[in-house]
Amino acid sequence: MAGLAAIDLADQLALADSLADAAGAVIRRYFRSKIAVDDKADASPVTIADREAEAAMRRLIEARVPAHGILGEEYGEARIGADWVWVLDPIDGTKSFISGVPLFGTLIALLHQGVPVLGVIDQPISGERWRGSAGAPTTLNGAPIRTRPCGDIATASLFATAPDMFAGSDAVAFRRLQSRVKLSRFGSDCYAYGLVAAGFIDCVVEACLKPYDYCAMGPIIEGAGGKTSDWQGKPLGLASDGRVVCAGDPALHETILTVLDS
Amino acid sequence: MAGLAAIDLADQLALADSLADAAGAVIRRYFRSKIAVDDKADASPVTIADREAEAAMRRLIEARVPAHGILGEEYGEARIGADWVWVLDPIDGTKSFISGVPLFGTLIALLHQGVPVLGVIDQPISGERWRGSAGAPTTLNGAPIRTRPCGDIATASLFATAPDMFAGSDAVAFRRLQSRVKLSRFGSDCYAYGLVAAGFIDCVVEACLKPYDYCAMGPIIEGAGGKTSDWQGKPLGLASDGRVVCAGDPALHETILTVLDS
Numbered sequence: 001m002a003g004l005a006a007i008d009l010a011d012q013l014a015l016a017d018s019l020a021d022a023a024g025a026v027i028r029r030y031f032r033s034k035i036a037v038d039d040k041a042d043a044s045p046v047t048i049a050d051r052e053a054e055a056a057m058r059r060l061i062e063a064r065v066p067a068h069g070i071l072g073e074e075y076g077e078a079r080i081g082a083d084w085v086w087v088l089d090p091i092d093g094t095k096s097f098i099s100g101v102p103l104f105g106t107l108i109a110l111l112h113q114g115v116p117v118l119g120v121i122d123q124p125i126s127g128e129r130w131r132g133s134a135g136a137p138t139t140l141n142g143a144p145i146r147t148r149p150c151g152d153i154a155t156a157s158l159f160a161t162a163p164d165m166f167a168g169s170d171a172v173a174f175r176r177l178q179s180r181v182k183l184s185r186f187g188s189d190c191y192a193y194g195l196v197a198a199g200f201i202d203c204v205v206e207a208c209l210k211p212y213d214y215c216a217m218g219p220i221i222e223g224a225g226g227k228t229s230d231w232q233g234k235p236l237g238l239a240s241d242g243r244v245v246c247a248g249d250p251a252l253h254e255t256i257l258t259v260l261d262s
Numbered sequence: 263m264a265g266l267a268a269i270d271l272a273d274q275l276a277l278a279d280s281l282a283d284a285a286g287a288v289i290r291r292y293f294r295s296k297i298a299v300d301d302k303a304d305a306s307p308v309t310i311a312d313r314e315a316e317a318a319m320r321r322l323i324e325a326r327v328p329a330h331g332i333l334g335e336e337y338g339e340a341r342i343g344a345d346w347v348w349v350l351d352p353i354d355g356t357k358s359f360i361s362g363v364p365l366f367g368t369l370i371a372l373l374h375q376g377v378p379v380l381g382v383i384d385q386p387i388s389g390e391r392w393r394g395s396a397g398a399p400t401t402l403n404g405a406p407i408r409t410r411p412c413g414d415i416a417t418a419s420l421f422a423t424a425p426d427m428f429a430g431s432d433a434v435a436f437r438r439l440q441s442r443v444k445l446s447r448f449g450s451d452c453y454a455y456g457l458v459a460a461g462f463i464d465c466v467v468e469a470c471l472k473p474y475d476y477c478a479m480g481p482i483i484e485g486a487g488g489k490t491s492d493w494q495g496k497p498l499g500l501a502s503d504g505r506v507v508c509a510g511d512p513a514l515h516e517t518i519l520t521v522l523d524s
Contacts, residue, residue: 099421186424
């Protein structure tokens, strides 16, 4: 990503902040209120807040950078072949959202020619916003953050959203990984990636993710000193298979790939 | 518990608030700071914050109600045969605490002749405090709350702290229960009981709990309209076996007992 550091992303970061502000205003209105919840085909709950928050973000993109593409969880794609594509998940962690748990988040990524160059995780209830962009240090509420070193996998803390996200041989590989770490924990959604970036936990390993679940994570984690990839070690992009390894210490990332593959 | 409603618990509730305030002040000082973490015999991490927070609560009890007994997670028991016994868990969810996840809580229970009559769950980062006491409505930050009805287990949301808290036949029973509900979720510690009390989720089923993990829950859940017991349906007390069923709707509680036992 050496060349990308030369791109000035200040305007895009400002727009990403506006998107997160707009989504957060919608989400705070609905969190812990009694609203209708229906089921999508994949059985994940989706709420009115989800749709309204994405619509608010799309309106801002259409108004300010109408040539940019958009891929959103709720309303699909527009101009997906553009040089710049925004990838939006208004509420990552809808199960947490509908359960009143403030660990969901709004995920915003910007891809340049297919490469994620900007990522935002926004938790609108706790008021925490992680921002990462190519060539700049990742911040949490404006303050630079760093991942922590973890030279020995036996001391690592591992997070994932749910044990049932792993099927077949993936489940076997994940259990093998669990047996090697010190502490594993479920139920955190996107918030766990923020915890890796800020140096409070060591790694997140997941499967069955969609591009809008993971595209924001690379810029955030890598700008804090960590590493993300798919389970084969390949960079994450729109065409990834949804299996993600994220580690605060690049050496731990390498070890995790080996354990998953062994 | 009909007779208990006649006991005036106002002084005890005020003291419980002081205990939670004192614990919270310690905990906020240490949350997300880099402190030493050691391992107890049972491998659950315990922090300096845990010990200092319990010490602060015990000092207040010794000063204000020196005849009352105390059972605490960190410093054991004192005058455990007294009519009134305080049961304290300074940080329930130490794994969440050390990972930077604000779903841990301070748990405070007061037992009268062995029966839990007062309970507090305090989350000192989000600033949420649940209070329950025999004969009075449960409150969240001072506002009365109610559980929600759940007449059909197929629509229920179920929480538990971790899948590995269930061993042997308990694990089989829990998986059977998971297969009957709409949504199950891990990683919430004591916070999940607060979500049941406030009507955002329907039930929590756990195992391997200690008295300081569950004694606060009965007064909180029952004062909000729900029901708690062990897996056999017996009331929770110091001698319970650590397996807990908590449901917002008493009819759902009954159904869960049947599913666990079938």
